[in-house]
Amino acid sequence: MRALRAFLRSPAAVIGSVILLAVLVMGVSAHWFYPGDPLGLAGRPLQWPGQNPRFPLGTDPSGRDIAAQLFHGARVSLLIGFVATAIAALIGIAIGALAGFYGGAVDTALMRVTEAFQTVPNFLLLLVLVAVFGSTIETVTIAIGIVSWPPVARLTRAEFLTLRTRDFVQACRVQGLSDAHLILREVLPNALPPVIVYASVVMAVAILLESALAFLQLSDPNVPSWGNLIGLGRNVLRTEWYVSAIPGVAILLTILGVSLVGQGLNDALNPRLASGR
């Protein structure tokens, strides 16, 4: 409760929540406002925003409604963001927890693998994964999760390293509780707050990665994605620049919302750090 009050007191968190909520509403209401296929032909191609009252944001080079793609794209971006973040958090927490809790050889081996993932540029790794496993929306989402976990693992490991020697953990150990109990019930709940805060960064990066992939036309072409639309607008950039401009603003606002919420969470969950600002 205290954390929630602190969260709502921060103007950053409130603005961020409002933006994210707006994007969420866009995504949820997409089928209601634009029941048809957003990737279907809607009208004459390349109508400027405001030119035709039927298309407030205009149409793209293939004659598809940009507003409809924007609404349906919100759903795709948020879904990919959430699911990829969940995957990254799951892998990262599991690896970080095992490495930090057991230490020694387990730690060394797991950290070597983490380092390997961090040494390969994540976007290049994403390209390889998409090239190998194809670019349906499911594989893209899983691939983004797979390239995003290493920082989560490092953060979790660092928390576990400091927490595992604390008295309350030692006390439980003396009582003969199992390792699984110690990890899941004792250490993990205390290690989670910074990881939750960091999840906002993972989500922002995940949305950016997907849009970059879609921009290069390497993501799922059958899904209305903001990045995809920006990529299509590139061919008519010199004259009809609005095709690329509009979805870019949508991405910018979404990432801004996620970052602001993350900042608010940070201030609420780490009050000691927040007082310095």
Place this chain on the structure above:
Amino acid sequence: MRILRLAGRRLAASLPTLLIILAGMFLLLQLAPGDTVDALMAQIGGGDAAFAAEMRRFYGLDAGVPAQLWNYLSRLATLDLGHSAIYGKSVATVILERLPATLLLMVSALSFAFSFGLVLGVIAARRVNRWPDTLISTLGLIFYATPSFWFGLMAIVVFSVHLQWLPAGGLSDITRSLSGLAAVVDVARHLVLPTLTLGLIFLAIYLRIMRASMLEVLSLDFVRTARAKGLSETRVVARHVLRNAMLPMVTLIGLQAGTMLGGSVVVESVFALPGLGRLAYESVVQRDLNTLLGIIFVSALLVIAINFLVDILYARLDPRISAEE
């Protein structure tokens, strides 16, 4: 000497990492549907199964997976990255041709992000919670949220199409043959927009870290001592605070070397720069797996090399590190 030994130890520790990467990549690409021969056959318009088998034997693709992996690793040890069937040259040659553009882009984007991040972070920290700080922090948030490829496209619309100040793509003007200073200026003009595009998100990260780290260091005791000695505030910041506050930023360079390389894939494709990133994109589209593996190898080497340099730089900035043995 101590610094070098320390950094060298870190370098040696990255060898197993490199091995894991190569083995992982190789096994991953074994799962890929279609190999180089399939791509080649598609390019030359198909052929019968016997011809495909003959080609697979020629490229060594008929051996078992462990044998192929062993072949690959032992060839890598002699820096032989194999042959690119698509480009008709050795992979090492193809990559070396593309490397300078990427390095140039990375160095200029990093210098831009680091220097401006440093200055803006210092200004924000010295005016904390007043309007310059609010303005800079807000700008940082917006820069962080801007997708680089979108910023690049919009920059092209504004600066190349409408204002016609800067070229929209390429690394140099191919219609004119320039030499000497004129050629340097030409390349620099072509690099302005890509540098801004790639550097923007790092600028946002650096200024945020610099601001936080300045605020932290400014509250330490030795700063109070320096102030008590009667030093001017400018001198306190320049001589005492800056060097300490820069340490987290230097660490960040190493941590984000990979992110920057990944970002250059997108930026090079927006501005049609003949770099490593665009080569990676092209080889994904063309299923040129040898080249893709080579790029992963070279970029991993690059990231390790950058971290080596960062270790040395860090030890120079923080004498406590090289004193510990």
